Amino acid sequence: xxxxxxxxxxxxxxxxxxxxxxxxxxxxxxxxxxxxxxxxxxxxxxxxxxxxxxxxxxxxxxxxxxxxxxxxxxxxxxxxxxxxxxxxxxxxxxxxxxxxxxxxxxxxxxxxxxxxxxxxxxxxxxxxxxxxxxxxxxxxxxxxxxxxxxxxxxxxxxxxxxxxxxxxxxxxxxxxxxxxxxxxxxxxxxxxxxxxxxxxxxxxxxxxxxxxxxxxxxxxxxxxxxxxxxxxxxxxxxxxxxxxxxxxxxxxxxxxxxxxxxxxxxxxxxxxxxxxxxxxxxxxxxxxxx
Amino acid sequence: xxxxxxxxxxxxxxxxxxxxxxxxxxxxxxxxxxxxxxxxxxxxxxxxxxxxxxxxxxxxxxxxxxxxxxxxxxxxxxxxxxxxxxxxxxxxxxxxxxxxxxxxxxxxxxxxxxxxxxxxxxxxxxxxxxxxxxxxxxxxxxxxxxxxxxxxxxxxxxxxxxxxxxxxxxxxxxxxxxxxxxxxxxxxxxxxxxxxxxxxxxxxxxxxxxxxxxxxxxxxxxxxxxxxxxxxxxxxxxxxxxxxxxxxxxxxxxxxxxxxxxxxxxxxxxxxxxxxxxxxxxxxxxxxxxxxxxxxxxxxxxxxxxxxxxxxxxxxxxxxxxxxxxxxxxx
Numbered sequence: 001x002x003x004x005x006x007x008x009x010x011x012x013x014x015x016x017x018x019x020x021x022x023x024x025x026x027x028x029x030x031x032x033x034x035x036x037x038x039x040x041x042x043x044x045x046x047x048x049x050x051x052x053x054x055x056x057x058x059x060x061x062x063x064x065x066x067x068x069x070x071x072x073x074x075x076x077x078x079x080x081x082x083x084x085x086x087x088x089x090x091x092x093x094x095x096x097x098x099x100x101x102x103x104x105x106x107x108x109x110x111x112x113x114x115x116x117x118x119x120x121x122x123x124x125x126x127x128x129x130x131x132x133x134x135x136x137x138x139x140x141x142x143x144x145x146x147x148x149x150x151x152x153x154x155x156x157x158x159x160x161x162x163x164x165x166x167x168x169x170x171x172x173x174x175x176x177x178x179x180x181x182x183x184x185x186x187x188x189x190x191x192x193x194x195x196x197x198x199x200x201x202x203x204x205x206x207x208x209x210x211x212x213x214x215x216x217x218x219x220x221x222x223x224x225x226x227x228x229x230x231x232x233x234x235x236x237x238x239x240x241x242x243x244x245x246x247x248x249x250x251x252x253x254x255x256x257x258x259x260x261x262x263x264x265x266x267x268x269x270x271x272x273x274x275x276x277x278x279x280x281x282x283x284x285x286x287x288x289x290x
Numbered sequence: 291x292x293x294x295x296x297x298x299x300x301x302x303x304x305x306x307x308x309x310x311x312x313x314x315x316x317x318x319x320x321x322x323x324x325x326x327x328x329x330x331x332x333x334x335x336x337x338x339x340x341x342x343x344x345x346x347x348x349x350x351x352x353x354x355x356x357x358x359x360x361x362x363x364x365x366x367x368x369x370x371x372x373x374x375x376x377x378x379x380x381x382x383x384x385x386x387x388x389x390x391x392x393x394x395x396x397x398x399x400x401x402x403x404x405x406x407x408x409x410x411x412x413x414x415x416x417x418x419x420x421x422x423x424x425x426x427x428x429x430x431x432x433x434x435x436x437x438x439x440x441x442x443x444x445x446x447x448x449x450x451x452x453x454x455x456x457x458x459x460x461x462x463x464x465x466x467x468x469x470x471x472x473x474x475x476x477x478x479x480x481x482x483x484x485x486x487x488x489x490x491x492x493x494x495x496x497x498x499x500x501x502x503x504x505x506x507x508x509x510x511x512x513x514x515x516x517x518x519x520x521x522x523x524x525x526x527x528x529x530x531x532x533x534x535x536x537x538x539x540x541x542x543x544x545x546x547x548x549x550x551x552x553x554x555x556x557x558x559x560x561x562x563x564x565x566x567x568x569x570x571x572x573x574x575x576x577x578x579x580x581x582x583x584x585x586x587x588x589x590x591x592x593x594x595x596x597x598x599x600x601x602x603x604x605x606x607x608x609x610x611x612x613x614x615x616x617x618x619x620x621x
Contacts, residue, residue, distance in 0.1 A: 187342050188375035192389035192436070193363035202388070206379040 035263035042257035055264035059252070064240040068248040069272070074155055075162065075244055076223045076276075082163035083219065084212055087170030091178050091208075092200075094171070112168040116228040123161045124150065124233045154234045154242035161229050166222075170215045177211030178204065213287040220280060224273050245269045292318045292353065292443045292476030294339060299348035301334055301500075308334055309500035311348060316444075316478065316493075321470050324480045325487040325523070326497035332480045333448055335497070339478065340369050340446050353443055363392075368437035369446040372453065374429045376421040376436075382408075383417040386435040393440075407435040410472070427458045434469070444476035451486065463489060484524055488512070496520050518618035521546050527576055529612070532583045542613035542621055549576065549589040551610035554596070559603025561586070565596050579604060 039051040059065060094105060111119065128149035130136050136146035149157040181204060189199045227246050230236055236243035236251065243251070249269060253262020294316040301309040309331045316322050324332040337343040339350060341362035350358045357365050368389075376385050386407055390400045408414045411431040421429055430450060437445055447466070451459045467490050470477050481487055487494050488508045496503040496511065496519070504516045508524075515521035521529050529546045537545045553559065554577070563581035575594040579586050579602055588604060596602060613621040 182373060182375060184371045184373050184375035185377060187362075188369065188371055188436075189377075189388070189392075190342070191340060191362045191367070191369050192440070193392035194388075198392060203377060206377075209379075 032263045032266050035260055036267050038260045038263075040258075040260040040263075042259060051260070055260045056268065059261055059265045059268060062248070064243055064248055064251075067240050068243045068245045071155055071242060072224065072244040072246070075159055075226060076220060078155075078159040079163045079166060079223055080216055080219060082159070083166045083170040084174075084215060086163070086167050087174045087215065088205075088208060088212070090167070090171040091175040092204075094175055095178050108171055109168045111165055112172075114165070116165065117232050119165055120161055120229040120232040123157075123164070128157055128233075150234050151238055154238065158226075158229055158233060158242055161233070162223065162226055166219055169219070173211050173215050174208055177208050181207045209287050213284045216284060217280060220276065224269075224276070245272065292316075293351075294444060294476065294478075295351040296339070297349045297351070299335075299338060299350060300346050301331075301338055301343065302346045307346075307500070309338070312500070312502050314495065314502065314505070316476060319474045319476055321467075321477045321479065321490060321492045322495060323487040323491035323493070324478065324495050324497055325482065325484055326503075327523070328482050330497045331500035332482075332497050334500075336369075336446050336448055336478060336480045340367055341365050342369075366440075366443040367446055368440045368442035368444075369448065370430075370433045370437050370450045372449045374421075374433040374450075374453075376429055376432055378421050381418050381420055382413060382424070382432050382435075385421065385432055386413075386439055389436060389440045403439045404435075407438045410438065410469070411435050426454050427462060430454065430462055431465075434466075438473070442475065444478060447477065447479040449481055450479075451481070451483075459486075466490065485526060488524065494524075496523060514620065515612065516620055518544065518546070518614050518620075521612055521614075521620070527587045527589065530586045531614075532586075534583070536583050537613075540611065540613055543616040544614040544618070546612040546614065547606045548610065549587040551607040552586070552588045553605040553607065554588055554590050554594060555603045555605065556596075556601070557603065559605040561604045561606075563602055563604060565598055565600045565602055567598065568594075568596055577602070 036055050037050060037052065039047060039049050039054070041047070090108065094101075094108065098104065114122075125132065127133050127135055130146045130148040130151075133146075133149075135149070139146045147153075185203055185207075186199055189203050194202060225246050226244065227250065230242055230244060230247050231250075234242045236247045240248075245265070246269065249262050249265040252258050252265050294314075296312065296314040298311040298313060299309065300307065300311040312335075324335060326332050334343060338345050341357070341360060345358060348358075349356060352365055352367070377388065380388065383404055386404045387400045390403060395403075404417075405414075408417055411434060413428070413431055413435060416424060416428060416432075421432065424432065433450070434445075450466075451462055454462060463486060466477075466479075470490075479486075479490065491508055493505060494508055494511055495505050498519055504511060504520045511520060511524045515524060518531065522531070525548055527549050529548050530552075531544050531546050533544045537543060561581045561583065563579040563586065566578040566580050566585065568578070569576040570592070573592050575590045575592060575596075577588045577590060577594070577596060579588055581604065586604060590596075615621055
């Protein structure tokens with residue numbers, strides 16, 4: 001790729017895919033933007049037309065909006081906390097020489113291969129159900145009243161389900177990072193008088209920082225769009241107690257048939273996601289340098 | 291401070307005994323080099339002394355204290371690893387200060403000791419850099435600095451120079467020797483390079499398959515190797531071994547003669563041969579001569595101008611002849 005001709009040829013060759021990708025992204029985004037400024041409700045055909053910022057105004061002043069915003073942050077933050085802390089602990093455990101190491105590792109990875117709707121259903125019917133769920137059985141066995149997770153603690157329940165799905169991902173990435181740690185470094189620290197905890201905090205944790213950053217960034221992207229788990233378990237309820245931004249957009253456009261309002265919500269979600277991304281990159285992005 | 295005694299120390303990994311019981315005494319302030327071919331157990335022996343591996347039997351005493359069951363940190367030893375094992379996320383200063391911090395020293399003491407170590411090792415200008423921004427030699431010095439600040443009873447070096455290029459290796463060799471003269475602390479140094487062993491050691495321990503073949507000063511080993519293995523391992527280029535009739539003439543099973551103890555002549559001598567490859571180093575010339583007794587390496591001075599195919603006569607210096615019996619032991 002040194003001569004001018006070859007560089008020009010390269011640009012020419014990659015241009016079809018670049019243009020395709022651009023269209024792929026730009027057209028839906030442009031259409032969403034366009035709809036967000038339109039009065040476009042499927043229940044009221046014929047009443048179209050430009051409405052300015054009305055859709056945004058109604059979406060932002062929707063009483064469910066701030067609850068949804070809070071729920072989104074709780075979900076993302078909660079899952080990140082559980083998966084990163086749990087992932088590090090599990091990785092430490094799996095890094096030990098144990099009997100049946102290979103099988104244990106496969107078992108740990110397994111939840112990642114279960115699709116979200118299925119795992120949400122399994123959790124809903126087999127674990128959280130106040131009549132048939134295993135937690136209800138355990139509670140009854142020790143003489144406690146069963147706890148209706150999805151009704152009384154919907155956000156906690158959904159966070160648990162999603163964290164269960166993402167824990168293997170975090171564990172895998174952190175485990176490989178842990179295995180790439182030079183054992184001589186740990187031995188050197190041991191010679192230097194560092195105990196097990198000091199070795200973990202001074203040597204292992206800094207070594208894991210970069211992998212943890214990757215885990216947090218990737219998971220944030222996917223967690224902001226969590227949808228199936230909510231739809232299958234609580235439908236955003238009770239009331240709007242487990243409605244996230246993604247779910248609110250769905251409610252607007254597909255349950256209330258307000259395409260314009262949903263589009264405005266989508267754009268707001270994009271903007272908020274970007275704000276989160278900027279903060280994340282500021283806070284932890286420096287770990288990825290060097 | 292700095293006496294180490296091994297009594298019947300042995301090490302087995304499962305059924306494989308890598309170090310059969312061995313005894314060794316290391317005096318205070320000595321520079322001891324463990325040398326041997328790769329896989330001879332010299333690094334394992336070092337790790338046993340450091341406490342990074344548990345012994346399978348026997349006792350280790352450090353300064354008269356039974357230390358067999360002490361954890362590495364409490365043995366008062368410091369180790370420099372082959373990969374240096376610096377902490378990549380810490381600055382040079384923090385790397386060197388780490389052992390002190392772990393020992394819960396106060397900040398003033400830490401600063402003073404780190405500064406002192408940095409001065410000894412010429413690292414003062416690099417204290418705020420990270421290991422990734424340093425050259426190989428500088429990293430090596432940081433690793434040594436981290437060992438120095440602990441003021442250990444003994445330093446353990448595990449092939450510390452093997453990751454450096456040839457020129458730097460010679461330099462660091464000198465620096466470590468100077469450091470030893472300055473600190474007068476016991477040092478145990480593991481290497482597979484007999485040149486490092488010869489140049490640095492007060493006492494060389496030659497190991498093979500976990501056994502100690504011979505212990506002695508470099509010149510002792512060079513002049514009177516106890517067996518064929520030591521004779522072949524110490525000295526460069528290697529000693530020539532000749533068996534058969536020629537050896538029987540001298541009343542031995544095998545005779546050994548070093549390349550530098552053979553006289554070259556174009557007209558007369560004991561063994562006739564043809565020059566194969568000749569290596570001219572300027573100061574020396576190494577000739578590989580094909581004789582009736584096999585290929586014999588000869589070291590001549592830089593003026594020798596012989597080339598492949600030339601006929602030569604070789605005469606060994608009989609005073610420097612080493613004789614070995616059928617078991618390979620020196621006679």
